[in-house]
Amino acid sequence: MGNCCDMRGFLTFTVLRLVSKNSMSGEELRQELGRRKGSKPSPGTVYPVLKAMSANGWIREVGHGIREKKYRITAAGKKELKSATKKFISIFCDMKDEFDKVSARS
Amino acid sequence: MGNCCDMRGFLTFTVLRLVSKNSMSGEELRQELGRRKGSKPSPGTVYPVLKAMSANGWIREVGHGIREKKYRITAAGKKELKSATKKFISIFCDMKDEFDKVSARS
């Protein structure tokens, strides 16, 4: 147990959240995730997740981009995101203070 | 992929946070975790985690309780919690709004 929490299990949730705001490509997601986590996730991490989420109907491919596939959240995805967020808040209900201490990112 | 986020990987983090506020026993932790997650984690989940965290020096057994072992956070545990929290906030930096919408629990 190297460090207390390698934050596994958050990837799908975070991708769903990111895609719910802007349509994004796999590469864009890798960059943003890398920015937040400190290390950029490998292709073998991101693309299978996107595939699984597509198969679940939570995101949908939209044609934009030259050589990029952009993904967008679907209605089912929004529903899933809503319930996952509720669960998340329920678990981390007492972290509001910590968030308040930090100014919002750009 | 049953649901978007089964919140795996956050148990140690959450236990560390709970124990940092009040000294708690394994059973008390199971109850509180169950309250938050919806399902009470099994003994086979909680006790190995407590053992590992003790081995890491993040929590320490304190004698209180009749037939319960209470655990308390250590200095090393506080340090670990601080860095983990920082990482957590960095990943979920844009969830402040969601937290603001929810009133604090008792």
Added chain:
DNA sequence: ACTTGTATATCGCACAACCGATATGTTTAA
């Protein structure tokens, strides 16, 4: 045409979280 850089995709694998079942004390009640 050929190379280079970028993005997507897939495969096998490692590792850790978590569970279910079970065993071992330990306290309270009868």
Added chain:
DNA sequence: TTAAACATATCGGTTGTGCGATATACAAGT
């Protein structure tokens, strides 16, 4: 002193997340 209830502890096994390596596709520059 037995029995019941409770808390702790351990073991084996399952699941799934994420990684490394590799392959494919395509655009742009030379």
